[in-house]
Amino acid sequence: MGLKRGVSLSAGLRYKGPSGYLTYILHRIGGLGMAIFITVHLLASFIGGRTGGFFNGIYENWAFQIFIFFCVLFHAINGLRITILDLWPKLLDYQKEAIWLEWAVFIPLFGISVFVIMNSALGG
């Protein structure tokens, strides 16, 4: 049972796995980023008024859009790798190749997206 693992908070924060650590931590940052954003966004829309408008104005900023799109796109593509490899466990032997493939998909997609967002943000 996972509930009896008994790992302290400091030990958990210092964890650094041997492989795929970057995708692991980016997946976590992306998931946390989306969870916090969606919670704030839902509450702000629910409250409305000046307070809601203040929080809902944050994500109209292009810098925030690039950040949240990084969260979404990386979480989605990395999640697809995890889903495919976990549902067909034989593929887990090709973990490293899958991570390379993942970056090959992510970098062009995110690059084009950043270009398009910047282009319209800067009045293109």
Add this chain to the structure above:
Amino acid sequence: MTTKRTLSIKQRGLTNFEAVMWIFTRLSALAIYGLILVGLIGALIMGARNQMNFADVMRWAFMPNVTHVQSTDLQDLNPWASPFWKLTASALLLVAVAHGVHGLVVIADDYIAGAGARKFIRFLSIVMMISMSGIGLYLIWTS
């Protein structure tokens, strides 16, 4: 590499709640991909190509709620507010909230070890899941 290091899902079995949630996370991810694809294709069919920029299309795809396209150049918002899209948005909301809240519990478990604290985290997650689903549904169906 010759030794087999992995077990099939059948060999591992779904014996406890965490294992069920493990498979739920994967399957709900697939459902979210499907629902986002429906939103994206729907937006393109309804004429987003001429009247919306990239950010607007993305905003619609990730949550097909009519308030997400109100500030665009769209002339007629009625097809964007149909029951079909409200149902799609509701399905996406419920699946995504369950997926996300469980993800938060998984993250918390990595850093919080005490049994009582973990019980409290689970209680908090249920409160968050119900309230976020409720607020989201309210916003979708009243907008």
